[in-house]
Amino acid sequence: MDERIREHAAVLVDWSARVEDGDDVVLSAGPDAHELAVAVAEELGERGANLLATYSSGEITRAYLTARDDEDGFEEPAHERALLEAADVYLSLGGGRNTSATADVPGETRQKYRSARKAVREARYDTRWVSTVHPTRSLAQQANMSYEAYREFAYDAILRDWESLAEEMGRLKTLLDEGSAVRLVSQNTDLTMRIDGRTAVNSAASVAYDSHNLPSGEVFTAPYGTEGVVAFDVPMTIRGEPVEDVRLEFEDGEVVDHTAERGEAVIGDVLETDAGARRLGELGVGMNRGIDRYTDNILFDEKMGETVHLAVGRAYDACLPEDESGNDSAVHVDLITDVSEDSRLEIDGEVVQRNGRFRWEDGFESEDGRSR
Amino acid sequence: MDERIREHAAVLVDWSARVEDGDDVVLSAGPDAHELAVAVAEELGERGANLLATYSSGEITRAYLTARDDEDGFEEPAHERALLEAADVYLSLGGGRNTSATADVPGETRQKYRSARKAVREARYDTRWVSTVHPTRSLAQQANMSYEAYREFAYDAILRDWESLAEEMGRLKTLLDEGSAVRLVSQNTDLTMRIDGRTAVNSAASVAYDSHNLPSGEVFTAPYGTEGVVAFDVPMTIRGEPVEDVRLEFEDGEVVDHTAERGEAVIGDVLETDAGARRLGELGVGMNRGIDRYTDNILFDEKMGETVHLAVGRAYDACLPEDESGNDSAVHVDLITDVSEDSRLEIDGEVVQRNGRFRWEDGFESEDGRSR
Numbered sequence: 001m002d003e004r005i006r007e008h009a010a011v012l013v014d015w016s017a018r019v020e021d022g023d024d025v026v027l028s029a030g031p032d033a034h035e036l037a038v039a040v041a042e043e044l045g046e047r048g049a050n051l052l053a054t055y056s057s058g059e060i061t062r063a064y065l066t067a068r069d070d071e072d073g074f075e076e077p078a079h080e081r082a083l084l085e086a087a088d089v090y091l092s093l094g095g096g097r098n099t100s101a102t103a104d105v106p107g108e109t110r111q112k113y114r115s116a117r118k119a120v121r122e123a124r125y126d127t128r129w130v131s132t133v134h135p136t137r138s139l140a141q142q143a144n145m146s147y148e149a150y151r152e153f154a155y156d157a158i159l160r161d162w163e164s165l166a167e168e169m170g171r172l173k174t175l176l177d178e179g180s181a182v183r184l185v186s187q188n189t190d191l192t193m194r195i196d197g198r199t200a201v202n203s204a205a206s207v208a209y210d211s212h213n214l215p216s217g218e219v220f221t222a223p224y225g226t227e228g229v230v231a232f233d234v235p236m237t238i239r240g241e242p243v244e245d246v247r248l249e250f251e252d253g254e255v256v257d258h259t260a261e262r263g264e265a266v267i268g269d270v271l272e273t274d275a276g277a278r279r280l281g282e283l284g285v286g287m288n289r290g291i292d293r294y295t296d297n298i299l300f301d302e303k304m305g306e307t308v309h310l311a312v313g314r315a316y317d318a319c320l321p322e323d324e325s326g327n328d329s330a331v332h333v334d335l336i337t338d339v340s341e342d343s344r345l346e347i348d349g350e351v352v353q354r355n356g357r358f359r360w361e362d363g364f365e366s367e368d369g370r371s372r
Numbered sequence: 373m374d375e376r377i378r379e380h381a382a383v384l385v386d387w388s389a390r391v392e393d394g395d396d397v398v399l400s401a402g403p404d405a406h407e408l409a410v411a412v413a414e415e416l417g418e419r420g421a422n423l424l425a426t427y428s429s430g431e432i433t434r435a436y437l438t439a440r441d442d443e444d445g446f447e448e449p450a451h452e453r454a455l456l457e458a459a460d461v462y463l464s465l466g467g468g469r470n471t472s473a474t475a476d477v478p479g480e481t482r483q484k485y486r487s488a489r490k491a492v493r494e495a496r497y498d499t500r501w502v503s504t505v506h507p508t509r510s511l512a513q514q515a516n517m518s519y520e521a522y523r524e525f526a527y528d529a530i531l532r533d534w535e536s537l538a539e540e541m542g543r544l545k546t547l548l549d550e551g552s553a554v555r556l557v558s559q560n561t562d563l564t565m566r567i568d569g570r571t572a573v574n575s576a577a578s579v580a581y582d583s584h585n586l587p588s589g590e591v592f593t594a595p596y597g598t599e600g601v602v603a604f605d606v607p608m609t610i611r612g613e614p615v616e617d618v619r620l621e622f623e624d625g626e627v628v629d630h631t632a633e634r635g636e637a638v639i640g641d642v643l644e645t646d647a648g649a650r651r652l653g654e655l656g657v658g659m660n661r662g663i664d665r666y667t668d669n670i671l672f673d674e675k676m677g678e679t680v681h682l683a684v685g686r687a688y689d690a691c692l693p694e695d696e697s698g699n700d701s702a703v704h705v706d707l708i709t710d711v712s713e714d715s716r717l718e719i720d721g722e723v724v725q726r727n728g729r730f731r732w733e734d735g736f737e738s739e740d741g742r743s744r
Contacts, residue, residue, distance in 0.1 A: 024451040045439030050449035055427035067417030077422035079396035082458035
């Protein structure tokens with residue numbers, strides 16, 4: 001077995017999920033994540049956890065959903081709920097054979113299935129849950145990369161020094177927590193957002209940081225009162241449609257105009273979902289420098305160092321005061337902009353990041369143009 | 373998809389497990405049983421059942437068990453127990469990549485793991501559970517057959533007219549239930565067993581018949597008071613050891629002598645397990661004529677038409693009066709004898725089967741040598 005698979009398993013079990021002796025662990029494995037599942041099973045055995053493996057296959061889901069009589073709707077699967085309610089940890093090892101395996105399942109059917117599974121999902125969110133992906137040929141293909149190159153890419157993103165990255169991200173979290181307003185200035189972008197009263201999440205790929213993806217490596221908060229213009233220059237796929245060079249204009253917290261070089265219609269559809277879809281739910285700063293290219297996979301793209309992403313739609317509860325529900329919406333769609341050049345991020349008028357470098361980093365240029 | 377896979381799935385879901393609308397179904401899939409799992413998911417969707425797929429991999433079990441610190445033993449997995457207690461149906465689709473995947477796990481470790489999972493197992497037995505196998509390359513290899521030929525073989529065994537086979541097997545069950553003693557006469561064999569007070573199981577591959585394997589196709593009961601000699605001419609593998617031409621001699625219900633052309637030591641080990649290991653726990657008559665060769669897989673071999681098998685060790689509760697525990701033992705080891713030639717099976721002195729033909733079949737030769 002590739003030593004990196006073992007390292008991935010160890011990071012997942014120790015750093016991310018904090019598995020302890022006696023934990024009841026559900027290990028959800030995709031069909032092509034078998035090798036990682038074997039490595040994780042070994043880690044779980046060493047730690048004295050109890051293991052049940054489940055099988056997550058897009059082809060099984062598609063066969064099941066397309067066969068269901070849609071009119072009857074779906075029931076809550078009581079047995080799956082019982083499993084998750086009794087579980088301490090849920091580890092999802094993504095790794096299918098075809099990232100489009102469920103492409104022909106009607107959206108309405110998915111939505112009904114999703115609705116019926118609400119209690120199951122909530123039970124999962126009550127565990128120490130972590131989602132990761134095993135680098136597969138299908139993900140390599142999605143990223144337009146060879147399998148070998150994709151594996152290099154994925155392990156560079158996953159096998160970080162998470163402890164020191166968490167410490168660095170903690171600095172940005174502190175600045176965001178103490179700040180009142182954020183300004184993002186870049187090519188075709190000048191946007192201000194309010195953040196006072198909001199709490200940033202140091203998404204350091206560990207349940208100890210309320211962070212549930214491996215890889216991660218972003219700091220995010222829930223902005224409001226957005227004003228100005230922002231351009232997103234990172235191409236991506238949204239609802240199966242290629243989207244490029246989206247431009248959003250905000251007034252009084254709401255999108256008042258949108259354009260896109262490609263995929264303008266799908267952006268329009270997203271914005272029209274509900275009232276919350278026109279407001280921002282997330283401001284995220286990517287800080288994982290192990291990710292050095294876009295692969296059209298939001299799990300990786302939004303964590304890339306020297307990028308900033310904004311999501312229209314739902315805000316995460318973790319960013320909000322206890323009595324506030326934040327921006328409510330059925331959608332949460334991320335859009336990404338490169339901030340490695342001609343860019344600055346300000347908090348309350350102070351430059352925190354310029355041209356991709358944070359103020360505490362070598363190479364940061366202060367206001368007067370001198371490098372630190 | 374091969375149409376036979378769909379047929380297999382339909383037989384499993386309809387005939388074997390009697391799945392109904394709203395059933396909570398656990399679908400346990402081996403790594404190479406993916407295609408069958410997809411077909412079963414479709415059947416479950418059509419029937420309005422709720423589906424959770426679990427993943428059963430010898431490699432994962434091996435990694436987990438070898439990593440566990442053996443001295444600590446194992447805990448009961450509470451989450452898996454909760455899942456099974458909430459499930460209505462459990463479908464096991466065997467299909468690994470290597471039938472020897474757990475060969476280097478020490479027996480003592482397996483035993484501890486098995487003991488810790490007693491409640492999980494009992495919860496599974498309380499569902500409408502059915503075990504089947506997807507014909508894989510590893511099973512073909514175990515059977516010393518090509519993949520294509522093995523698939524023909526497996527589907528011949530699985531895709532029977534179960535309803536009419538169940539009816540035929542019901543005839544033998546009635547004779548056994550009403551009878552007091554069975555005598556088996558064949559080359560080097562003359563054995564008598566008492567069966568009065570015992571109930572035969574019509575193992576017709578359906579939970580409706582208290583039969584939990586697909587394929588099945590045997591009628592079995594729990595004999596006692598065995599006297600005489602029996603020779604088993606079907607070669608098999610027991611505890612990883614090849615065994616050939618076993619001969620057992622019984623007095624007053626117990627094995628008093630044993631020999632074997634090959635594997636005599638492993639037979640001796642089995643017989644010395646406990647007191648019950650020297651007594652018979654099962655007399656089974658194979659009636660599945662779709663199985664026409666030995667493949668060193670007990671699930672198929674013991675169901676083969678024109679064979680009889682006897683097991684030393686534990687008896688099945690279903691064969692016993694409610695207040696009797698029957699033959700108690702930690703083992704249950706089946707041995708098979710071919711009865712297609714020079715053989716007869718008598719119940720209370722009446723010949724029920726001669727040279728593989730039952731008295732109700734064409735080709736049955738009655739006492740005076742006339743064919744029916």
